[in-house]
Amino acid sequence: MSLPTIKHVRAFFMGGATAKNKGQGGGDYHDQGGGHWIDDHIATPMSKYKEYEQSRQSFGINVLGTLVVEVEASDGTTGFAISTAGEIGCFIVENHLSRFIEGKRVDDIKLIHDQMINSTHYYSGGGGVVMNTISCVDLALWDLFGKVLGQPVYSLLGGAVRDEIKFYATGSRPDLAKEMGFIGGKMPTQWGPHDGDAGIRREVERIKDMREKVGPDFWLMWDCWMSQDVNYAVKLAHACAPYNLKWIEESFPAAQYDNYAELKRQVPAGVMVSTGEHHGNLAAFRTLSETGIDIMQPDVGWCGGITTLLEIAAIAKSRGQLVVPHGSSVYSHHAVITFTNTPFSEFLMTSPKADTIRPQFDPILLGEPVPENGRISKETLTKPGFGVELNRDIALERPYTH
Ligand SMILES: C[C@H](O)[C@H](O)CC(=O)C(=O)O
Numbered sequence: 001m002s003l004p005t006i007k008h009v010r011a012f013f014m015g016g017a018t019a020k021n022k023g024q025g026g027g028d029y030h031d032q033g034g035g036h037w038i039d040d041h042i043a044t045p046m047s048k049y050k051e052y053e054q055s056r057q058s059f060g061i062n063v064l065g066t067l068v069v070e071v072e073a074s075d076g077t078t079g080f081a082i083s084t085a086g087e088i089g090c091f092i093v094e095n096h097l098s099r100f101i102e103g104k105r106v107d108d109i110k111l112i113h114d115q116m117i118n119s120t121h122y123y124s125g126g127g128g129v130v131m132n133t134i135s136c137v138d139l140a141l142w143d144l145f146g147k148v149l150g151q152p153v154y155s156l157l158g159g160a161v162r163d164e165i166k167f168y169a170t171g172s173r174p175d176l177a178k179e180m181g182f183i184g185g186k187m188p189t190q191w192g193p194h195d196g197d198a199g200i201r202r203e204v205e206r207i208k209d210m211r212e213k214v215g216p217d218f219w220l221m222w223d224c225w226m227s228q229d230v231n232y233a234v235k236l237a238h239a240c241a242p243y244n245l246k247w248i249e250e251s252f253p254a255a256q257y258d259n260y261a262e263l264k265r266q267v268p269a270g271v272m273v274s275t276g277e278h279h280g281n282l283a284a285f286r287t288l289s290e291t292g293i294d295i296m297q298p299d300v301g302w303c304g305g306i307t308t309l310l311e312i313a314a315i316a317k318s319r320g321q322l323v324v325p326h327g328s329s330v331y332s333h334h335a336v337i338t339f340t341n342t343p344f345s346e347f348l349m350t351s352p353k354a355d356t357i358r359p360q361f362d363p364i365l366l367g368e369p370v371p372e373n374g375r376i377s378k379e380t381l382t383k384p385g386f387g388v389e390l391n392r393d394i395a396l397e398r399p400y401t402h
């Protein structure tokens with residue numbers, strides 16, 4: 001079979017600071033409307049400023065919006081992907097990355113990936129919005145390759161190692177997640193070091209209350225979204241260990257590797273340490289792995305795409321660490337079903353009250369599978385590429401062309 005070449009790459013956005021339509025969700029899942037659990041007094045590095053404590057949108061968590069990258073092959077097949085990069089991502093794709101994509105064969109994914117990474121070192125800082133954009137292109141290329149071959153991405157990666165993926169749910173209502181069949185629930189912390197011991201006491205009340213609701217065995221975890229210091233994180237882990245806290249996640253900003261190593265040394269036996277969703281390149285994951293944390297959590301839409309995620313999973317595997325990607329729906333599912341060191345995965349609740357199952361990237365994808373009884377089966381993932389289509393009813397803007 002002779003493979004087609006890539007004829008066009010196009011970049012669109014919705015949501016974010018400059019968009020006409022905002023607050024609908026999509027690839028930037030923090031870009032939700034009012035009254036959503038995901039924006040309700042969650043502890044962040046900005047919480048120490050009173051005016052930014054109640055809402056993450058108040059400090060701009062949703063300014064980027066959704067980036068959509070579409071790639072069209074010479075035989076007319078199209079692939080696409082979404083991530084969080086919005087209008088800035090469109091600029092980077094159309095004005096810079098397009099030169100490495102158009103004209104290449106649809107299986108030139110590693111070559112294009114290497115050229116995108118190396119040509120942007122001078123302004124990417126090894127991560128951030130540039131890496132979100134590169135990830136989005138990489139995912140679109142895997143989608144196109146799968147659609148050209150008529151195969152799901154997981155088959156292109158070497159095939160599934162399990163028949164289904166089991167999920168824990170991230171949201172404000174682990175008790176409801178348990179009823180929906182999930183294996184665990186991860187809640188955001190709401191208080192931080194600036195709240196002192198009162199903050200710890202409030203979190204203990206929350207986990208105690210939730211433990212009573214879910215019984216002894218259901219997993220409960222804290223997501224701390226970079227809001228803590230070592231002293232606070234250690235104290236919180238010890239205070240919550242009696243309530244069978246399974247892991248403490250992302251206590252510190254990405255670059256604080258020494259703090260992760262120290263937290264790992266000081267947590268009580270049985271409480272795991274995890275992080276990774278804001279680490280934006282392969283070398284960062286090597287350093288992170290060396291801290292000895294238990295679970296690495298790359299976001300496939302932010303870390304360099306599937307191409308980098310495979311390399312991160314290999315680093316983790318070499319140390320016996322788990323790689324449990326930050327919830328990214330189909331883009332994670334097709335990878336993790338092929339990883340021996342991902343025994344479970346994350347489902348991020350995007351329904352406003354975390355009381356129903358809404359597809360994570362709703363409304364931008366058509367056919368986005370959701371867990372049933374906390375599980376997604378291999379059979380659900382057999383459509384070509386990532387098995388989803390772009391919802392063309394959503395108004396997308398294309399601010400740049402080339
Ligand atoms: C709930 C967290 O603050 C964040 O919005 C999502 C996240 O970090 C995770 O799913 O993990």
Ligand SMILES: [Mg+2]
Binds near residue numbers: 224225326
């Ligand atoms: Mg997290």
